[in-house]
Amino acid sequence: MFVLDIVVVLISLIYVLVGWFTNENNARHLFAGYREMSESERKQYDIKAILKFFKPFILNLGIFTMFAYFSISFLFDYITALFVWIGIETIALAYLVVKLNEFKVNE
Numbered sequence: 001m002f003v004l005d006i007v008v009v010l011i012s013l014i015y016v017l018v019g020w021f022t023n024e025n026n027a028r029h030l031f032a033g034y035r036e037m038s039e040s041e042r043k044q045y046d047i048k049a050i051l052k053f054f055k056p057f058i059l060n061l062g063i064f065t066m067f068a069y070f071s072i073s074f075l076f077d078y079i080t081a082l083f084v085w086i087g088i089e090t091i092a093l094a095y096l097v098v099k100l101n102e103f104k105v106n107e
Contacts, residue, residue, distance in 0.1 A: 001078045008069045008085060015062030019055050027051060043105075050103045054096075061092050 018030070027047055028035055034042065065088050073081035 001073075004078060004082065005070075005073075008066055012062040012066035015058050015065075019057075019059035019062065022051065022055060022058075024048065024051065046103050046105050050100060053099065053103070057096060057099075061089075061096075065089060065092075 022030055024047060027050070028042070031050075034045070034047075065085055068088055069081050069085040072084050
């Protein structure tokens with residue numbers, strides 16, 4: 001299960017790094033969908049508010065999911081920890097998508 005531990009740590013590290021280094025200058029290149037929009041479509045979204053929500057969310061997701069995985073694998077077993085980790089990731093990322101759609105500026 002050492003490989004699974006490494007995968008969880010790497011994915012969590014990626015989340016933390018993305019949360020740490022995302023800013024207004026590189027957000028247009030990092031956010032899928034946003035980079036494909038025309039300039040007029042981009043103006044419909046408040047990128048500052050999106051980043052204010054996104055950065056701590058993705059940082060905390062990386063830290064919390066790694067902590068949850070290792071806690072559950074210590075208390076139960078790796079299979080249970082894996083399923084809980086996948087569940088947390090899925091629910092959190094689905095919530096992120098829904099929440100980010102609320103940052104559209106009403107004109």
